[in-house]
Amino acid sequence: MAVVGIGVARHRGIDIIANETSNRATPSLVAFGPRQRAIGEAAKTQETSNFANTIGQLKRIVGRTLNDPEIQNVEKKFMNNTLVDVDGSVGVEVKYLGEKQRFSATQLVGAYLAKIRDTAGAELKNSVNDIVIAVPGWYTDIQRRAVLDAAAIANLNVLRLINETTATALGYGITKTDLPDPEATPRHVLFVDVGHSSMSASLVAFSKGQLTVKGTAYDRNLGGRDIDYALVKHFSEEFKTKYKIDVLSNPKAVFRLTAGCEKLKKVLSANSEAPINVESIMNDIDATSKLTREELEGLISELLERIPAPLQKVLEESGLELDQIDSIELTGGSTRIPAVRARIQSVFPGKVLSTTLNQxxxxxxxxxxxxxxxxxxFRVRDFNFTDIATYPIKMTWTPTPTDPDESELEVFPKGNALPSSKILSFHRSEPFDIEAYYSQPEGLPGGINPWIGKFTAKEIPATTNGETPCVKLKSRLNAHGILSFEAAYVEEAVEREEAMDVDSAPPAPEGEAPKKKKVIKKTDVRFVTGTNSLDKSFVEKYKELEGQMEASDKLVTETEDRKNALEEYVYDMRSKVESRYAAFVKAEEKEKLLAALSQAEDWLYSDEGEDATKSAYVSKLDELKVLGDPIYFRWHESENRSRSVAQLRETLNSYMSQATSGEERFSHIDAKDLESVVEKVATVQKWLEDQTIRQTERPKNEPPVLTTDEISKKRDEVIYFATPILTKPKPKIPTSGTQTPKEEPKKEDEGKGPSEMDVD
Structure with a gap:
């Protein structure tokens, strides 16, 4: 199962924050139920009972279509959902709020990002708007645009999409203080990431204050889930013989077996042998077996054989030799498997595999x-990073009679630095189209359409000299790894008279023409573009729908909380009225309260109470508290009265002692004032003794005559009366024959004007 960590910059460093269950990683799951959605940990909790409506593999399906071969042949076997087409992209059909509904992968990612936003906001106690999202380096333009659309649905502003391997390299390099100077030979580090669903390799050159990606390579379908699936196939065959059951024919059984295989794989990473136990896998059968590490390696031998290819390819792309690599850093949970590490090591004999990073x-x-x-x-140590394009991009157009052989050009080759801009020149006098494609579609994920975008020049302004205009088109591969058409304009060289300083320039000879100079005149070309991004109307529609579902989820959660509060009050009060509160309740009160509690309990478990509104639960609880709160109040007062009385007595004794001590520090205080303190203390002491006697004579099940609130007020009353008198400062004694000297300013105050204030 894929999980996502949420990082925040604070406390002069980076914190990976915990979610609502104190986990540092949040499962990338979105689930739909009869009353509300569940996302992240909540979705994981109910996954077993609601697996058909719980969707994972989010980063694998976003930006893909239903007929994509990888969706049909690869992703489908890892999902328990009904995949459908939603507005031209892959989506799921689920049962939500009692009826079948369809959601696109982009909507699902948007819902998950909204959960991440709220988790970060709750931790920071502030709203979260700007984010950076790490995506697989093999993502194409359409997949990257889909992630940006999902972020827009969640009301998030994406500052940058960063490739996962580049993010890892940045986290590694920015904390290093021993990197070589830019003029020296850089430090070359190979990052190998074998995660849940894919393998990535990236070779990066580090110098002081900068990193440059030299090469990348991927195996998009080689990860921990593929190892799990190999185990599922093995045990399904074993259980078919052992228990006469066909696990693969039952989606719920496959789900349970997959969970067991994932646990088995982790145990075998640290042990030579491990058991597997799957309770009630199907037909009420508890399936058990065991596996050795050697057997596991045999089952996944085909997967292990695929590991060297990306590693060798990244070396080729970077142009580096093995002995030029200074370090090999492993990340991703699947690199903990000994067989995976051994296969990586086999490609780099003599090199040490390092795990200095948190995998x-x-x-x-x-x-x-x-x-x-x-x-x-934030102030962050200056550290620049240069990423590269994963796939080459070409531009195509309809050839012209003057250039019949010119119809395409590879503008951004593989390995082109990001971000990067290129300007193309076209001699055109009529409107024209240019389309962008990936020039090597065979290298794209599955059946992703290689088409990226289209530029259409609507009107070409005429030149003054009558020549065919030269249209300049600025295209940009931005920091997100997304292609855009930034500007289009016509350039023309025109002659203009030189501007002259009238006062200083000598007059031109008679009959001689004024001097002219050539300047470049730019005229904008009106154009439109088409991309793979969702239409704005769809984004707004999905954003509104997401907002409605969030509000609905919140209401359901709050309603459930009020229901639980009512249920808790019924059981808690019923128990305490028989024990803790027994001495504080009258017989008729007890009878009436117990009857009301039973009535509320019956209502809670009736059809009406099961699905009542939030206000109904609040109203029922308020009705019970009218009967129960007086009882609780008497008990609470009894429990806390003695402590409040002790605090008041301590205050009274302290002030009485000070006022009657005759100490030198009180000699400047008028005797009448000291006497007033004594009288005030005596009055309150008399009140306290009288009320204490009355309260002692009063039954516990009667309203108290001496409350903690009254005692607290009396204590404050004494403090506010006596403190100004007893803390009155002694008068200053003036020096005879001289004026009282003015207080000299402190040195730190010299030269200062009005106090300064930081203004944001």
Whole structure:
């Protein structure tokens, strides 16, 4: 199961914050139920009972289509949901609020990002708006745009999409103080990430204050879930013989077996043999078996054989030799498997595999550093990073009679630095189209359409000399890794008279023409573009729908809380009225309260009480508290009265002692004032003794005559009366024949004007 860490910059460092269950990683799951959604930990809790309506693999399906071969042949076997087409992209059909509804993958990612936003906001006690999101480096333009659309649905502003391997490298490099100077040979570090669903390799050159990605390579379908699936197939065959059950024919059984295989895999990472136990896997059968580490390695041998290819490819792309690599850093949970580490080691004999980074949090930490760098709020050590394009991009157009052989150009080759801008020139006098494609579609994930975007020039302004206009088109591969058409304009060289200083320039000879100079004139070209991003109307519709579902979820949660509060009050008060509160309740009160509690309990478990509104639960609880609160008040007063009385007595004794002590420090206070303190203390003491006697004679089940609130008020009354008198300062004695000297200003105050204030 994929999880996401949430990083925040604070306390002069990076914190990975805990979610509502104190976990530092939040499951990337979205679930739908009969009354509300569950996201993250809540979705994981009910996954077993609601697996058909719980959706995972979010980063694998976003930006894909239903007929994508990887969706049909790969992702489908890891999902328990009905996949459908939603507005041209893959989505799911689930049962939500009692009826079948469809949600696109972009909507699901938006819901998950909203959960992440709220988790961070709750920790920071502030709203969260700006974020950096780490995405797989093999994401294409359409997948990256889908993530940005999802963030917009969650009302988040994405400062940057950063590749996961680049985020890891940034988190590694920004904390290093021993990197070589830019003029020296850089330190080359290879980052290998084998995670839940894919493998990534990135070779990075580090110098002081900067990093440059030299090469990347991926296996998009090689991760921990593939190892789990190999175990599922193995045990399903074993259980077919052992228990006469076909696990693969039952989605719920597959889900339970997958969970067991994931646990088994983790145990085998540290042990040579481990058991597997799956209770009630199907047909009320408890399935058990065991596996050795050697057997596991045999089952996943085909997967292990695929590990060297990306590692060798990244070396080729970087142009570096093995002995030029200074360090190999492993991240991703699957690198904990000994067989995976051994296969990586086989590609780099003599090199030490390092795990100095947190294997589960390295990406989140790096993305948080990137976010802090882009924020004006934080001061981050200057550290620049240059990423590269994963796939080459070409532009195509309809050839012209003057250039019949020119119809396409590779503008951004593989490995092109990000961000990067290129300007293309076209001689056109009529409106024209240019389309952008990935030039090597065979290298794209699954069946993703290689089409990226389209530029259409609407009107071409004529030139003054009548020549065919030269249209300049500025295209940009931005920091997100997304292609855009930034500007279009016509350039023309025109002659203009030189501007002259009339006062200083000599007059031109008679009959000679004024001097002219050539200047470049730019005229904007009106154009439109088309991309793979969601139409704004769809984004707004999904944003509104997400807001409605969030409000509905919140209301359901609050209603459930009020229901639980009512239920808790019924059981708690019923128990305490028979024990703790027994001496403080009259017989008729007890009878009436118990009857009301029973009535509320019956209502709670009736059809009406089961699905009542929030206000109904609040109203029922208020009705019970009218009967129960007086009883609780008497008990509470009895429990706390003696402590309040002791505090008041201590205060009275203290002031009486001071007022009658005759000490030198009180000699300047008028005797009448000291006497008034004594009288005040005596009056309150008399009141306290009288009320204490009355309260002692009063039954516990009667309203008290001496309350803690009254005692507290009397104590404050004495303090406010006596303190100004007893703390009255002694008068200053003037020096005879001279004026009282003015107080000299302190040295630190010299030269200061009005107090300064920081203004944001």
């Amino acid at each position: 589960d949090e390295a990406v989140a930490r790096g993305a948080t550093f990137a976010c802090a760098k882009l924020s004006p709020v």
